[in-house]
Each structure stands twice: as structure tokens, then as C-alpha cells.
Amino acid sequence: MEPKAMEYGRLGKPDPNTSSTRSLTPEPNQKPKISKHKLLLILAAIIIASAAASAAVVAILKNKSNSGDATSHHNPQPSQAMSRACSRTRYPTLCVNSLLDFPGALAASDKDLIHISVNVTLHKFDRALYSASDFTNLVMDRHVRSAYADCLELLDHSVDLLSRSLAAAVDGGAPAVDVLTWLSAALTNQDTCTEGFDDLNGVVKDQMSEKLQNLSEHVSNSLAIYATGENDGDLDVPIQNRRRMRRLLSDGTVHEHFPTWLSRRERLLLDMPISAINADIIVSKDGTGTYKTIAAAIKKAPENSVRRFIIYVRAGKYEEQNLKVGRKKTNIMFIGDGKGKTVISGGKSIQDKITTFHTASFAATGAGFIARDMTFENSAGPSKHQAVALRIGADHAVVYKCAILGYQDTLYTHSQRQFYRECDIYGTVDFIFGNAAVVFQNCSIHVRKPMQLQKNTITAQGRKDPNQNTGISIHASRIVAEPDLEAAKDAYPTYLGRPWKAYSRTVYMLSYMGDHINPRGWLEWNETFAFDTLYYGEYMNYGPGGGVKERVKWPGYRVITSEVEAKRFTVAQFIHGSSWLPSTGVAFLAGLST
Secondary structure, eight states: OOOOTTOGGGSSSOOSSSOOOOOOOOOBOOSOOOOHHHHHHHHHHHHHHHHHHHHHHHHHHHTTOOHHHHHTSSSOOOOHHHHHHHHTSSOHHHHHHHHHTSTTGGGOOHHHHHHHHHHHHHHHHHHHHHHHGGGTTSOOBHHHHHHHHHHHHHHHHHHHHHHHHHHHHHHOOSOHHHHHHHHHHHHHHHHHHHHTTTTOOSHHHHHHHHHTTTHHHHHHHHHHHHHHSGGGGGOOOOSSOSSOOOOSSOOOOOBTTOOTTSOHHHHHHHHSOGGGOOOSEEEOTTSOSSBSOHHHHHHHSOSSOSSOEEEEEOSEEEOOTTEEEOTTSOSEEEEOSOTTTEEEEEOOOGGGSSOTGGGOSEEEOSTTOEEESOEEEEOSOGGGOBOOSEEEOOTTEEEESOEEEOSBTOEEEOSSEEEEESOEEEESEEEEEESOEEEEESOEEEEOOOOTTOOEEEEEEOOOSTTOOOEEEEESOEEEEOHHHHTTTTTSOEEEEOOSSTTOEEEEESOEEOTTBOTTOOOOSSTTTTTTTOEEEEESOBSTTOOOTTOOOOTTEEEOOOHHHHHTTSHHHHSOGGGTGGGGTOOBOSSSOO
């Protein structure tokens, strides 16, 4: 993701069709090596956790197998059910071959093949993670070590997501939309892993490429089979899915204090005065709290918590590098003393010879993450290019009354379902990017002055697969120019977004747009890339930059005139927030009404 100076088309993310050449010179890596023994213990736990679900799939098929399977094993032909399932995928040959290798699959029904496909994909990821651990002790420069560490983390996360998906597909233990979210996230994780090695060379890249071969295709196939299989009656996937699926939830009502995923207690937590909140841990730089550092507080927080665990961070600037709430740290809530008062600041960028994923000042992947009344900042500055302030890959994440400050790649909405309310987001190039299913509501998006010859692009959405339930929805918000840009806006055009990946999906609804927005509205990524497959929409926006008469004429761009279509990108329908946001306590609009 290395930019080329003075060549805007290459800024922010790599060209979708080719790789850019990095000019960074590798230097010896100073990071401690990961313990292989520790990694193997983690892998063992993952395998045990997924074994029950895998066994269930085999059990489903045991009574269905017959002697015909045994006699045709030399040159087996796919069953009609297999052919039907694989015809709906993007990689049908790989799909058929992988299913034929699974014991008893020839006797499987259409519904069984949904389970089998996820099971096959899970085992592929299991083996890839185990094999990748062999490289831990190889000598790597800092950039390669960063990409390698990203892959281990992302593979581990994907194994967990696929294990949960398999269990849900077998016993129906989770709503279908949850499985669709987890499979979409696993695909995004794999893309992030492989992209980390773009423009790198050497034995580690070669070995990892071999171990990771076809993982994206396998999870894409599982996603397609699941999204269009027998379970599709329970899904609600807006726009561009292969079938029109019925709505899972009603539009809901306007909640005064946050969306319905959140419990009544969590709604109260997000609305009550800070002084009234009983925190589990208090962080204070002056030593009057439980800990002086946020890192110590995160370490002390429990793993796999089913209750809300609250970390209160008192006013101060906390310059701790690369803070992370890992995937096992679930239901963690951070509360500060307010925007600009409690500040988490980092300064890492790709100029430090690390991946964009690794530059985040603060990252969270534990489900149920909440942040309130804080500032997340990356102070690297515009000349350092990609430098993330906040990265979130946590499901059911809420960011409320926070400021997120940076320039290029400020906010990485990496994956899963996220909701931002009353936040201030600052940046220049692609400064809201990623592949989550995310809604921004009542937020202020502040566009800053970029470097010379750069153009501002607010969003760079990374949906790669038409079956992913992901996209960016900006609802009832404000897009404004910062004073430095306002004084020079004619020299630095601002666009609503550009397509990072082929199925990029972004909508703006009922939002104010300043006159710094270019009349074309949207910027191409590379010539005509994704014009036919993207989905960019605008619905009843206003202000001097909200006019649509001179907007781009791309096939995938649309001025939304139907309220029914616009509602597909609301909290209730796009992120199914009416089922989980109320428990967090954050105020939200379920539908379109302002």
C-alpha cells in the first residue's frame, strides 16, 4: 500500500490490478519473535473448539452415504446438489473439487452442502495457520515481519469466525445474518493478509503464498453457497445479492438512546454522566487510578467476558504505540473524559516499514467493543501517507462521541458490524476505508488540506465479493471543510469516495455537504475499474455540495429516489442494529427519519 509521490491515482491503496513498487529499504527487524510453542497451544485450542462442529457435519452425512461413493472414488462425478451449489459460486471448479474430497459429500443434500462447504474452508484455514507457524523463527526484516504478524493474527481470527459459522450452520445457534457477517469478515481478513505482502519479495512471501493458496476462493465459495442456499429466507442483504431476500427485521422505531443490539444497561452506560459510572479499571497518568497506562488496563481485562467490562481513562494524552483490544477481549468499553481531553495518540506510518494494518494507534477486534468520549489520533502527518488512528474489526462495535484524527487512512473500518454516532472524523485521502458493514449517524466529517497535487477522497470502501454484506452508510451527518482547506478548496478538490475494490459500496443519505465537494461527486480509482460493479448512492442530501446534476455517469452510481431502497442502508436493515444496539445504550435512528 505504498504511495508514489505526486501520482494521486496510486495514493492510499494499491492499484486494483497491479502492484506498486515500494521504495522502502528493509532494515533488521527489532520485534521479538513469536513463541512457536505458544502459537501451537493456541492452535490446539482452536482445533478442539471446532472439532465438535466438524464432527456434527460428518454425523449428518454418515447415514446418507452408500456403496456408490466407494465404487466411484477413482473418478467421482459431482452430484446434482453439488452442481447446483457450485454453480452459484465465483470459483465453481475449485468448489466441486473441494466438495468431492469431503467424505460422504456425494450423498449430501443441498442443505448439507452448506455445512460441508464451511467445514472444508475451516480446515483449509486451520492447516494454513498451523503451517504458517513454521516460519516464526525465520530471519525477517521489519516490513516482512509486520506482514507476517498480520497474517497470523488474521488467520487466527478467521479460524474463530469460521468455527462459529460452522456451529451456527449445523445447529442454527445464530441468526443467518451473523453467519453471513462472519464469512464476509473471514474473506476480508484473508485479503488483508495477502495484501500485506504486496510489493515485498523473499522466501517468507513465497512460503506464505504457497500456504495461503486459494483461501480467499474457498471462503468466497462458502459465502456464495450460504448466501444463496436454503437459508436465504432468513437473510436480509441489501442490493446486488443474487436473490431479493425478505427483510429480517422491521424498520423499528426511533430510539432516543442508541440502537437495539445494546442492552438496557449498556444504553444507560452510554447516556449517563461519567461520574456516575462504576468502572472496573481506572487509568490515570498521575498514578491515582488502577493503572498508569492503557496497555496495562487492556492486559488486565478478562478474556471472553459475557458482561460489560468498563475501563475509564481519565483526561490526558496517552502516547502508547499500537494499543490493541484483541479478539478474546470481548465486551470491553472504554470511557474517557471527552473529545480532546482523553487522547490516545500514536505516530506510526508506512514510512516505518510496517503494513497499514499495523500502523493503527488503537485497534479493537474483540466483539462488543465500545468507545465513548475519547480522541484517537495518528500524529504522523500527511507526508507519511498511510497512518491509521483507529482500526476496528470487532463485531457489534460502537464508537460514540469520539474524535478520530489523521490525514491519509485515518479510520480503518476493517470488518464486521460497526456503528458511529456523534463522532468527528478528520482526514484527507481515503480517510474512511475498509470493508465493514458500518453506519455513521449524526457525525461530522472534517476534510483537511492535503499535500500538493493530492485530491481528497473521503471514503475508499473495500468490498471485493458481491455476496459480502458490507459497505459504508453515512446518514444524517455533515461533510465540512476545515479552515486550511476552505482557504484553498479550488486547488484541492474533494470527492465523496473512490472504489478500492470491485464491489465497493457507499451511500450518503440526508446529509449536509459543503461547497468543497466536487460537482462530479466521486473519483475513479483506475481508469474504468469497478464502474459496472460498484454501488454508490445518494439520497436527499443537501447543502451547496449536495447537488447531483453534474455527478458521474457510471453504471454503478445512482441517485436514490425510492425510500424503500434508501431504507436498506439504515441502522435497522444494513447492520441489523435494532437487534443489538439498544443493549449498548447509544442513541440511534433505526430508520430514515431525522
